[in-house]
Amino acid sequence: MNSTTRHLRALLEIARLKSFTRAAERLHITQAGLSSMIHELESQLGCRLFDRTTRSVSLTEAGTVLVAAAEEIISRFDRAIAETGEATASARRVLSVAATPFISSSLLPAVCERFRNIVPDVSVRLNDTVHNEVRALIDSGECDLGVGIFFKPTAGIERTPIFDFDFAVVSRADEPMQESSLRAISRSPIAWSALKDEPLLGMPPGHAIQRLVDTHLKPIGRHQDNRPFYNSFHTLLAMVEAGFGSAILPSFVGAAAVGRRLKLQVVEQPRLHLQLCSISKKGRNLPAAAGEFNASLTRVIAERWGTEYS
The missing domain is CATH 3.40.190.10 (Periplasmic binding protein-like II)
Incomplete structure (x- = not known):
């Protein structure tokens, strides 16, 4: 059995409109293509789903049973797609950053404030933790960016000098x-x-x-x-x-x-x-706002310390 949601949506549209012609128009396919999809579905099930005459289209008993099931399947599927999209969009609106307590308390509040003014629809979730844990949070994917002093290069970690x-x-x-x-x-x-x-x-x-x-x-x-x-x-x-x-x-x-x-x-x-760096996991699909956070970090430092001795 290899029916797809396309087959089920076609079934539901025909049942609702009681017309292959109008259903094909709504689905933006040819009538021949729609008939072929229903024929495939009927072949897989081993029964007819519609009684068709030159003047009417009606569901068979088997078609009525399948329509009820298809409505539930498509409804649950569409709900899951919507929830997945909302979760993905929500994740993209959060940028998770790890840093030591000292950097988190003395430097990053001003950076977060600047970032919020530039990208107000993305919030920063700051994880203040011990130095060794910063890299571990990046490596595990729990945080998008890490900020700090990192003495040794590490495989799988991308470094952005700040x-x-x-x-x-x-x-x-x-x-x-x-x-x-x-x-x-x-x-x-x-x-x-x-x-x-x-x-x-x-x-x-x-x-x-x-x-x-x-x-x-x-x-x-x-x-x-x-x-x-x-x-x-x-x-x-x-x-x-x-x-x-x-x-x-x-x-x-x-x-x-x-x-x-x-x-x-x-x-x-x-x-x-000592070089302050922003780190991320190589190959990780970072939120688009990650680049703006690094830019905000650079700007705050440049404004405070200047660039005359960097």
Whole structure:
């Protein structure tokens, strides 16, 4: 049995109009084509579905039974198609983004606000989670985009570079930091060698960012300091503001430093960079708005940090 919904729709249209001619017109096929479809259906069932004369078309007993079943089948099929379309459209109106809690809280709210103003019919579902989980959510397909610092390329993951952030020395200041100061942090850089006697705080020794910093502290003998360390950027910034020492961090922490008694200076000789990326799963059919989200992310960063040292 290989009847299709086309056969059933043809059956229902003829039964409703009681005319092969008018049913063929409504279905936009020839009368011969319609007759052929009904003949195929009757052959498969082994019975006649219509009694036809030159003046009338009426259902046989078997045709009446099949019409009742066809009405239910087509109704359920059309409902399922509509619901599937609605679910697909709804999914396209949601963009799921994964990022660490620090990036989620300090950078992405402004990005989401800009994105909403540009694409108001698409909402962003933000998943703030630990760094290792960001990539896992992308790989599993649970999230469309991931935003963060990703040190190692991963098979099956597409990387879109967003911005190269310098490392900066974060230290206590007398006045709260203004957002306009972010664009000026490279104008009064400080050399690694100037940090020889600076009390330093840091991330845990095994943290990838701290390992990178320690390789540049090694020439001045500071890479094995028994310094206080903290797991959270927010805690580290709070301890710096409280006067317990300075910290060397990627300059994107400036987003959380605004309004606090902190200042940032790019550290140089040499300069050290970290690339913020947006990642997605290779081959995934991303929502059309994904590109606009990345563009909004780039614009927010460019407005805050400028492009003079990126």
